[in-house]
Amino acid sequence: MEDDRTGKPKIASNILFKPDRVFDGETLHEGWGVLVKGEKIEAVGPAANLRSAEADVIDLKGMTLLPGLIEGHSHLLLHPYNETTWDDQVLKEPRAYRIARATVHARNTLRAGFTTVRDLGTEGADYDDVGLKQAIDQGIIPGPRMIVATRALIATGSYAPKGFSPDVDVPQGAEEADGHDRLIQAVRRQIGKGADVIKVYADYRWGLMSEARPTFTLDELKLIVEVARSSGRPTVAHATTVEGMRRAILAGCETIEHGDGGTPEIFALMKEHATALCPTVAAGDATSQYRGWKKGVEPEPERIRNKRISFKQALEAGVKICFGGDVGVFAHGDNARELEMLVDYGMKPLEALRSATSVNADVFHLTDRGRIRPGLLADLVAVEGDPTKSIGAIRKVRMVVKSGEIIKP
Numbered sequence: 253m254e255d256d257r258t259g260k261p262k263i264a265s266n267i268l269f270k271p272d273r274v275f276d277g278e279t280l281h282e283g284w285g286v287l288v289k290g291e292k293i294e295a296v297g298p299a300a301n302l303r304s305a306e307a308d309v310i311d312l313k314g315m316t317l318l319p320g321l322i323e324g325h326s327h328l329l330l331h332p333y334n335e336t337t338w339d340d341q342v343l344k345e346p347r348a349y350r351i352a353r354a355t356v357h358a359r360n361t362l363r364a365g366f367t368t369v370r371d372l373g374t375e376g377a378d379y380d381d382v383g384l385k386q387a388i389d390q391g392i393i394p395g396p397r398m399i400v401a402t403r404a405l406i407a408t409g410s411y412a413p414k415g416f417s418p419d420v421d422v423p424q425g426a427e428e429a430d431g432h433d434r435l436i437q438a439v440r441r442q443i444g445k446g447a448d449v450i451k452v453y454a455d456y457r458w459g460l461m462s463e464a465r466p467t468f469t470l471d472e473l474k475l476i477v478e479v480a481r482s483s484g485r486p487t488v489a490h491a492t493t494v495e496g497m498r499r500a501i502l503a504g505c506e507t508i509e510h511g512d513g514g515t516p517e518i519f520a521l522m523k524e525h526a527t528a529l530c531p532t533v534a535a536g537d538a539t540s541q542y543r544g545w546k547k548g549v550e551p552e553p554e555r556i557r558n559k560r561i562s563f564k565q566a567l568e569a570g571v572k573i574c575f576g577g578d579v580g581v582f583a584h585g586d587n588a589r590e591l592e593m594l595v596d597y598g599m600k601p602l603e604a605l606r607s608a609t610s611v612n613a614d615v616f617h618l619t620d621r622g623r624i625r626p627g628l629l630a631d632l633v634a635v636e637g638d639p640t641k642s643i644g645a646i647r648k649v650r651m652v653v654k655s656g657e658i659i660k661p
Contacts, residue, residue: 271312277610277623320367320631324576342376358395360585365633382446407467455496473503519569535578
């Protein structure tokens with residue numbers, strides 16, 4: 253059997269991994285092993301019970317083996333704003349330059365143990381995430397599996413870049429569309445170009461520099477969700493205000509991104525409608541530091557204090573928490589920053605790890621990954637130590653496996 257791309261023999265891997273412990277996406281098991289055959293997990297259980305005459309044994313002494321981590325909110329076509337502002341990335345960086353950067357971002361993400369990313373908008377780079385996904389899937393460049401949103405949807409006049417003369421039409425970081433016919437066309441166009449998920453901005457800072465307000469009406473959001481759902485695709489919503497979140501929840505958006513201004517009443521509504529929260533706490537932490545906050549030296553800004561409160565309220569309401577850091581605001585490959593901050597904000601390490609594996613897999617409808625279970629994809633990451641006890645161990649990546657292939661020995 254030959255590889256369709258290279259013509260070289262395709263070698264089926266048969267590997268028995270023997271770590272000190274296995275986190276299967278839900279529970280930690282001491283003394284377990286994982287047998288991989290080809291691209292799939294063949295067997296899981298006590299290492300003494302796993303035997304295969306043909307298997308190569310890889311001893312992972314002192315390590316924990318986990319499912320490949322799932323990044324829930326990424327922008328591979330962005331890089332940290334303290335390097336180049338968002339406006340300048342959108343308006344001044346050539347698309348070819350941004351794609352070249354994105355290939356490095358994809359590699360760094362994979363090597364950090366993140367074998368899947370939900371990439372929520374190209375931020376002015378049109379449909380370049382689709383090409384990036386194809387290049388990864390075809391083995392042209394290394395990177396994680398991608399769930400892509402392409403351009404994302406915004407109400408006319410609500411997004412950015414902004415601050416220019418009203419006489420100037422400035423290219424936007426997402427696709428403007430309003431009203432019945434134009435919204436249907438925009439959703440279908442993005443799906444036709446390759447979108448796996450539709451992202452909508454349910455609120456944003458209207459005008460030159462005013463505070464965030466709802467953008468689309470409830471009926472418009474319901475229409476977006478209906479059209480996307482008819483093609484089998486979910487809709488997710490950027491929402492930071494109470495009313496923006498309320499409309500997105502009632503419209504049927506499956507996840508709320510950010511949710512900074514959530515209240516106990518809003519989080520109760522999310523729980524009722526099984527809407528998940530992707531809190532992106534690391535992004536707010538990063539941008540606050542870019543604006544001058546000296547973390548660890550100065551008191552936390554009001555924005556950070558309020559985020560701690562709202563996140564605690566979401567946990568108390570029992571809202572399902574997705575792992576996603578809005579990475580791109582900060583460096584790709586530093587995705588673990590969000591995991592560390594989820595724990596700092598009140599989650600237990602085991603809960604945070606579930607969010608980055610089985611919870612994200614369930615919320616994103618990924619039935620073939622997110623757990624270490626026979627029949628699922630052999631996407632695995634080995635880290636030194638036990639991240640269920642100390643979340644910082646998640647940074648000590650010693651091996652990454654994608655589809656049974658060892659990416660980082």
